[in-house]
Amino acid sequence: MASGFTKNSTTEFLDANMLNLVTDAPATAAEHTGTTQPWTNAEIQGNILKAFNRRYATYLFLRFNNHGPSVRRRLKRLLNEFVTRASKQDELSEVFNKNGRREPVDGVGMFGLSARGYKRLGMPAHSPADPQGDSTPFDGGLREPEDQTRDYIWDHHQSGWEEPFATADLDAFLLLADDLSDRLQRSVQGARELIDGAAQIVAEEHGRRLEDRNGEQREPFGFLEGRLNRKDASPVLVPEGSSPSADAGYGTFALFLKIEQHLDRFHQLAHDLQTEVTKNNGSVTDQEVREHAVGITISGVPLVGTAEVSQDFTFDKVPESVCPFHAHARAMRNFADEEPFPMVRRGIGYGPVPGESQNGAAPEPTGLLFLSLQPSLWTPIMLLGRAQRRRDAVLGSEKDLNGTAQEWTFPGCPAHKFAWADVTTIKGGEYFFIPSMKFIDAL
């Protein structure tokens, strides 16, 4: 039997203050060396096929100063210096694997352009067409226009957006990642100097990989992250350009979202529901409630009722008492009659490590710098619409509940109505395309 996930008998909740940062191996060498694919690893950016998986990351969001060749020349110098080809990422992984897990390897970088970015560079013909046939989301950008004329498939709840995302144009991002924070800071400084005069840095976000003592990546609610990611990410790659030619480079559409996670509320809701269920003669722990909200155990096993789960599992026949419909992973997972969604997630946490002392200061926000890669933006748009309709317990808001609480069923007690919402808030974001190395070389 294929065993993608194995239930660990000691799946106790890893207390937030037990989380600590340790170095983990970066992505292993890419398996994509076959001859049928229309691209090579030297022609595409890193972090697509395999995650960078570095301990620290900084996003620099750029707004280009003016159109034309001089900005493109400066940008090319910046990207030649900092963007990592997938083939280079493979080499670094090999060195890392040879030298042992704790040996840090070089910093890495990734670059994305929004539709505004293609226009400001004077390269609108290079702006990608969405293979689903409707490029409106990419062309319009994620931020709602001031006249609010656009119809949205999912409601951004944009009132929660923070500055500078609420008003600034994000033409591009440069993501720099490293296992050493001081080396990352030097790279960020180097990038600032190289782009100074050609672009303004309108926003800067700092992420850090949150790991447990086994070196496994956790998101701030404490759950193992990325285990449900597709192993083969090659379906996310599409030819670039508005009408791609036979020798087009390959890239992928990206959705960046800064999502704040309200840890206190998440844990309080779990406790309140546990208390109510217990009063009704049910027996459930806080941790089991949290697992029902996310749809996986704290150690990353999908709640499908069996200890061994194959990679291509679905939740189709799983009773609600095992995993509710509104559990995040269930809402995001394809049904048995759907193809698996072609999306990979490359997020990293931000804010203080949960449970870490902040010397009595007001707690700083914590959350996820979410980055998904997919061949069409209609995949995340569809998923976010689905999250709203299903009243996803991780992504849903009070507005999505529309006065109707979810039903929570735990073994041995009747279904219980309990309104669970607003454990996360989107603070900003944008649609980007991750262009090919051919595009960067031709700038």
Ligand code: HEM
């Ligand atoms: C702070 C916000 C979020 C948190 C805490 C979160 C957390 C998680 C966790 C713990 C998992 C299961 C383990 C894994 O990573 O593979 C997961 C899976 C997943 N999430 Fe999220 N997520 C968040 C936002 C989003 C958003 C915005 C989307 C979509 C646009 C999304 C789409 C998915 C998908 C597609 C899966 C895999 C489902 C499957 O195939 O079984 N998540 N998420």
